Amino acid sequence: MTQPDIQKKLLEQIRGIYALRAALSLHGWDQETKMPIGGGGSRAFVMAELAGHLHKAMTHPEMFDLLDSVALETSGSPEWKACVKAMRKDCLRKAKLPISLDKALVQAASLAQHAWSEARNHGNPSGFLPLFRQLVHLKREEADCLREPGQSKYEALLQTYEPGVTLAMIEPVFDSLEVGLTGIVEHLRENGGLIKPPPFPGTFPRGQQKSYLKDMLPRLGFDMRRGRLDESAHPFSEGITREDVRLTVRYHEDNFLDSYFSLLHEGGHGLYEQGFDEEWLMTPMAEAVSLGVHESQSRFWENCVGRSREYWEGEYPLLVQYFPAALGSIDLDSFMRRVQSVHPSAVRVQADEITYNMHILLRFRLEKLIVEGDLGIDELESAWNSEMQRWFWLTPDHLNEGYLQDVHWAAGLFGYFPTYTLGNLWAAQIREKLIEVFPRYHFMVREGHFGPILEWLRQNIHRQARKTNSIELMRNATGCELDSDSFLRYLRERYIT
Ligand SMILES: [Zn+2]
Structure with a gap:
């Protein structure tokens, strides 16, 4: 085959894998939004079969022949080279996992996730725990297959979400973040700044919420022709492709801020997914470089923009028109005191932007112990509760507000939590860079003039896709190394001065 033929054939194979x-x-997505409750068993089977086909496609000898035959030194754009390099990396990693284990993992995660949801509904984890134990056992096996020499099990799993990032890179940053966060919380506590806000005097009718939120997305730059908004028990976003980006939300008539900020968050994820280069559709060059970078996009819109005073100076009059009773x-x-309220809570997704990261540090440290085999599932509840006391001075009233609150572990996503905090750190670095690039940044946010900001994100982050790893991408975009300095500066500016 000639080089153009090899390239064409390889691109076809890559697109088949992405299909x-x-x-x-x-x-x-369907499992979380539309699937009837009885569909769980057969869905787990269907997903495991699809995972098996994916495994075969990614580890087929022809795929490796093509990857080896493509002459990168002499031909191809930087994007094509990055695309082939990323695909090779993914295929090699996939080949380390036996297909039987890959399928067993998908099936076990789907079943455990289903049982987790039942355990929450019935307030009883007895049906969930055996499936969860089995899943953890399989995750440890997976980690053993994937890990490189010198890598711990946990670090091997972390690579799934944050490729190229090691524990040696993030642990010192998280330690200094802990010192900074506890200092800020202590300062607020001493100055009476930890206050749970009072409820709003009226409700936020569901229909009004729906129309307000649907209008809000295009104003940020989200293309509704390439995306949709549905309801789910837990808000999330799913980029099927850059042309089909699904967001979900839940509506609370008495707590609109929860719906609002979770949609702003998912909208940020959606803007990233829609921002990949059209030319590279269904390739690694139309895919997030890492979950930490993904989260930097959601956190930038949710917190850096959405919890700022300047944003609400522009947006609040419209909000009042929609919800006059409340x-x-x-x-x-007084609205801003609610938006920027800080108070310890048992539930991560209800946390303010300061204590949120304490929830992540707690989970990060526990999940490392679970994966390394140093914390048994039987000990999880008591370990969880004692950590909650240490960080937040409280004990959860209910398991649903304890270790059952997040779906991540039940879905087998060990190594995922730290990406949330990485996202917060990077979002603050992005904000500082934008203020430098656009001297009128605050004014633009007040006016809802987001076009130039989105274009900067598209250029420097979205369209870069997987050209480099996350650390290098953020260094190129913001000029910063991974640290907690910008984030702590941003929190102090907003909450202390
Ligand atoms: Zn997110």
């Missing part, structure tokens, strides 16, 4: 991945992610008697200052 299977799209099918898997659509099944995952907001007619609330002025901007």
Whole structure:
């Protein structure tokens, strides 16, 4: 075969692999949004079969022949070279996992996730725990297959979400973050700044919420022709492809801020997914470089923009028009005290942007112990509760507010949690860079003039896709190394001065 033929054939194979991945992610989305409760067993089987086909496609000898035959030194754009390099890396990693283990993992995660949801509904984990134990056992096996010499089991799993990032890179940053966060919380506590805000005096009708939120997405730059908004018990986003990006939300008539910020968050993820280069559709060059970078996009919109005073100076009058009963008697200052309230809570997804990271550090340290085999599932509840006391001075009232609150572990996503905090750290670095690039940044946010900001993100982050790893991407975009300095500076500016 000539080089152009090899390139053409390889691109076809890559797109075939991404088509299977799209099918898997659509099944995952459907499982969380539309699937009837009885569909759990057969869905787990379907997803495991699809995972098996994906495994075969990624580890087929022809795939490796093509990857070996393509002459990168002499031909191809930087994007093509990055695309082949990323695909080779993914295929080699996949080949380390026996197909039987790959399928067993998908099936076990789907079943455990289903049982987790039942355990939450019935307030009883007895059906969930044996499936969870089995899943953890398989995850340890997976880690043993994947790990490189010198890597711990946990670090091997972390690579799935944050490739190229080691524990040696993140642990010192998280330790200094812990010192900074506890200092800020202590300062707020001493100054009476840890206050749970009072409820709003009226409700936020569901229909009004729906129309307000649907209008909000295009104003940020989200293309509704390439995306949709549905409801689910736990808000999430799923990029099936850059042309089909699904967001979900849940509506609370008495707690609109929860719906609002979770949609702003998922909208940030959605903007990233829609921002990949069209030319590279269904290849690694239309895929997130890492979950930490993904999270930097959601956190930038949710917190850096959405919890800023300047944003609400522009947006609040419109919000009052939509919800006169709840907001007619609330002025901007008292609304902002709700938006920027800080108080320890048992539930991660209800946490403010300061204590949120304490939830992540708690989970990060526990999940490392679980994966390394140093914390048994039987000990999880008591370990969880004692950590909650240490960080937040409280004990959860219910398992649903304890270790059953997050789906991640039940879905087998060990090594995922630290990416949330990495996202927060990077979002603050992005904000500082934007303020430098756009001297009128605050004014643009107040006016809702987001076009130039989104274009900067597209150029420097979205369209870079997997050209480099996350650390290098963020260094190129913001000029910063991975550290907690920008984030702590941002929190102090917003909450202390
Ligand atoms: Zn997120």
